[in-house]
Amino acid sequence: xxxxxxxxxxxxxxxxxxxxxxxxxxxxxxxxxxxxxxxxxxxxxxxxxxxxxxxxxxxxxxxxxxxxxxxxxxxxxxxxxxxxxxxxxxxxxxxxxxxxxxxxxxxxxxxxxxxxxxxxxxxxxxxxxxxxxxxxxxxxxxxxxxxxxxxxxxxxxxxxxxxxxxxxxxxxxxxxxxxxxxxxxxxxxxxxxxxxxxxxxxxxxxxxxxxxxxxxxxxxxxxxxxxxxxxxxxxxxxxxxxxxxxxxxxxxxxxxxxxxxxxxxxxxxxxxxx
Numbered sequence: 001x002x003x004x005x006x007x008x009x010x011x012x013x014x015x016x017x018x019x020x021x022x023x024x025x026x027x028x029x030x031x032x033x034x035x036x037x038x039x040x041x042x043x044x045x046x047x048x049x050x051x052x053x054x055x056x057x058x059x060x061x062x063x064x065x066x067x068x069x070x071x072x073x074x075x076x077x078x079x080x081x082x083x084x085x086x087x088x089x090x091x092x093x094x095x096x097x098x099x100x101x102x103x104x105x106x107x108x109x110x111x112x113x114x115x116x117x118x119x120x121x122x123x124x125x126x127x128x129x130x131x132x133x134x135x136x137x138x139x140x141x142x143x144x145x146x147x148x149x150x151x152x153x154x155x156x157x158x159x160x161x162x163x164x165x166x167x168x169x170x171x172x173x174x175x176x177x178x179x180x181x182x183x184x185x186x187x188x189x190x191x192x193x194x195x196x197x198x199x200x201x202x203x204x205x206x207x208x209x210x211x212x213x214x215x216x217x218x219x220x221x222x223x224x225x226x227x228x229x230x231x232x233x234x235x236x237x238x239x240x241x242x243x244x245x246x247x248x249x250x251x252x253x254x255x256x257x258x259x260x261x262x263x264x265x266x267x268x269x270x271x272x273x274x
Contacts, residue, residue, distance in 0.1 A: 035070030036061055036086050044097040051100035058094040058123075059107060062116045065090065076221065078209045084115075084168030091119045091174055095126035105150065118161055119171060125154040126178040129185055155182060159194050162227075169204040173230045180234025184241045192238060192245045195231040196252040202227045210261070223260045232256045 040061060044054050070086045073079035094104070101124070108120040128151055161167055162175040176198065183191040205223045235253035239245055 034068045035081075035083070036065040036090070038081075038086065038089060041089060041093045044093050044099065051098050052103055054097050055094075055099040055101075055103035055107075058090060058097070058099055058104070061090045062087070062119060066116060076209070077207045078221065080206060080208075082170070082206075084170040087115060087119050087168070088170035088174045091123045091171065092126070095123045095130065095178075099127075101127065115168070115171075118167065121154055121157050121161070122171060122175045122178055125151070125158050125182065126174070128154065129178060129181045132185060151182075155179070155191075159191070162231075163194060163197050163201070165201065165204060169206065169227060172198075172204070173226045176227065176230040176234055180230070180237055183234065183238050183243070187241070187243060189238065189243045189245055192235060192243075192249040195235050196246075196249040198231040199228050199235075199252040199256045202231070205260075207262075221262045221264070223262055225256075225258055228256045229258045232258070 043049070043057055046054075049057065065083070065086050069083040070081060072082060104120060104124060104127075108117060108124060111117045111120070128147075158175045158179060162172045162179065164172075176195065179191050179194065182188065202225060204227055205225045207221045208224055210222050232253040235245065235249055239250055239253075
């Protein structure tokens with residue numbers, strides 16, 4: 001009877017299970033790092049890039065963040081770097097850059113509904129407000145009329161966006177900044193009630209570590225409300241500009257609560273010795 005050699009049998013077993021040193025082990029490709037590296041936003045300021053290239057870079061940054069979103073922060077949940085924070089930073093930087101507005105507008109118009117389309121609407125409105133003085137000297141006739149129509153459309157969409165609490169906190173905050181600047185620029189007090197509504201109804205907050213820790217063995221935290229703060233600051237800027245606002249609008253800004261102190265999180269007890 002044939003008797004297998006012990007060494008040969010072990011060799012075959014290890015080879016079949018890919019544990020033999022001589023066996024080729026297939027390595028799976030590393031998973032892509034989640035979230036866009038914020039330092040990449042500096043490329044939007046690169047003077048060697050054309051406006052069209054900057055617009056396309058901004059759109060690529062949106063795409064990369066959507067493909068591999070920034071993960072939620074872990075305990076004690078005080079990090080502000082979240083998926084919507086990164087989207088808001090891309091939006092803010094894109095609005096400040098010299099990205100080609102036509103490229104951004106056409107992309108926004110043909111894009112399906114979603115976070116990137118919402119972000120582009122905010123970016124376009126914020127950019128339009130920030131560059132209005134330059135555009136007003138160039139735009140004439142049909143061009144000026146088209147710009148005004150686009151601005152009205154963006155204002156309507158962003159106003160509806162910021163009062164909807166289902167939308168991300170940081171993008172709502174940036175949308176309010178854009179509306180506040182627009183209100184002061186156009187002396188438009190009708191934006192005031194929208195901001196007051198945001199303050200009354202907003203419940204979106206995030207944790208931050210308390211600057212004056214108290215309590216033993218825990219992490220003191222504060223719940224802050226950035227959306228309320230942005231709305232109150234916008235109303236205050238409108239009031240300072242001499243705009244005639246309804247009393248309930250100014251009262252909402254004065255009475256808004258921006259922070260709530262929370263009890264410290266309990267310290268994690270050490271694992272029992274075995």
